[in-house]
Amino acid sequence: MKSLFKILIWITFLTIYIPNLSASNYNIETVRNKWLEWTNSERSNYWIKNLTYNAFLNSTSQNWSDYSKTKWYIDHKRPGQMLYYDYKKILSWFGSKGVNFKKINSATFSESIWWEVYRCNKKDCTQDLISSVRKTFNFYMKEKWKKYSPHYSSIIGKNFNQIWLWISIDDKKWRYYLTVHYATEVLAKK
Numbered sequence: 001m002k003s004l005f006k007i008l009i010w011i012t013f014l015t016i017y018i019p020n021l022s023a024s025n026y027n028i029e030t031v032r033n034k035w036l037e038w039t040n041s042e043r044s045n046y047w048i049k050n051l052t053y054n055a056f057l058n059s060t061s062q063n064w065s066d067y068s069k070t071k072w073y074i075d076h077k078r079p080g081q082m083l084y085y086d087y088k089k090i091l092s093w094f095g096s097k098g099v100n101f102k103k104i105n106s107a108t109f110s111e112s113i114w115w116e117v118y119r120c121n122k123k124d125c126t127q128d129l130i131s132s133v134r135k136t137f138n139f140y141m142k143e144k145w146k147k148y149s150p151h152y153s154s155i156i157g158k159n160f161n162q163i164w165l166w167i168s169i170d171d172k173k174w175r176y177y178l179t180v181h182y183a184t185e186v187l188a189k190k
Contacts, residue, residue, distance in 0.1 A: 026126040032165050034130050035180070038137050039155050039163065048158050056186040057164030060097050061179040064113070065168035068177040072170075074115045102185040107159035112140065112151045112180040119174040129167070129176070136178060154182045161185055 032053065040050040068074040076085045078093045090111065094100070101108035114136045120128040143149035154160065160182040169176045 025120070025122070025124055026129045026169075027124075028167065030126050031129055031133060031167065035133065035137065035165050036163065038134070042141070042155055046156055046158075048156055049161065051161060051163040051182070053164055054162035054183065054186050055164070056099055057162065057181045057183060058166065060094060060099055061164045061166035061181045062168070063097065064111070064179040065166045065177045068113070068115065068179070069168040069170050072173060074113045074177050074179075076111060076113065100187045101183055102187055104159045104184040107157065107184055109184070110150070110154040110157065110160065110182040112154055112182070114139075114178045115175050116178070117174055118169065118176045119171075129169075132176070133167070133178065154180070157182060159184050 036051060036053065043050060065074075076090065077083075078086075078089050081089045083089075091101075091108065094109065116132055116136060118129070118132050122128065140151035140155060143152035146152075162183040162185060163180065165178065165180045167176050167178050
């Protein structure tokens with residue numbers, strides 16, 4: 001009984017006096033800027049204009065990452081969608097969020113998604129998350145010489161000018177859900 005009491009006191013002490021550390025202790029701006037740096041570095045190899053962040057895309061990438069977190073998996077299917085990547089339905093979904101795109105050479109947007117096992121219990125997990133997200137970026141880069149390269153094509157898409165990235169972390173499931181939206185140009189948000 002004494003040992004159980006000691007354990008309970010120890011747990012209480014840890015709960016009260018040790019700060020709550022979780023993988024969610026990170027600076028999303030720093031992670032986003034790293035992704036943009038890696039992307040623009042690759043684009044510069046082909047003399048393609050740098051992408052810039054567009055905050056209008058924040059709501060869509062955050063929404064999709066958060067939604068994926070609630071499902072515990074990630075895919076491109078919007079509610080009611082049958083095909084894995086139904087361009088028209090996804091475009092309609094963007095419109096329902098008030099985000100519309102300028103069409104440039106038949107391009108409007110692209111969506112890259114990923115989930116990864118991830119755990120960090122440091123006071124600041126920013127560098128750990130950057131290292132993990134870099135693996136995702138490197139995976140996309142491996143498509144460079146493949147016949148089918150949707151993620152890499154988005155990275156170097158010459159019609160894309162804007163980007164937004166969001167990461168939702170699930171500390172209980174030890175994973176993150178990443179969504180990157182590339183866009184030609186976001187028209188005035190309605």
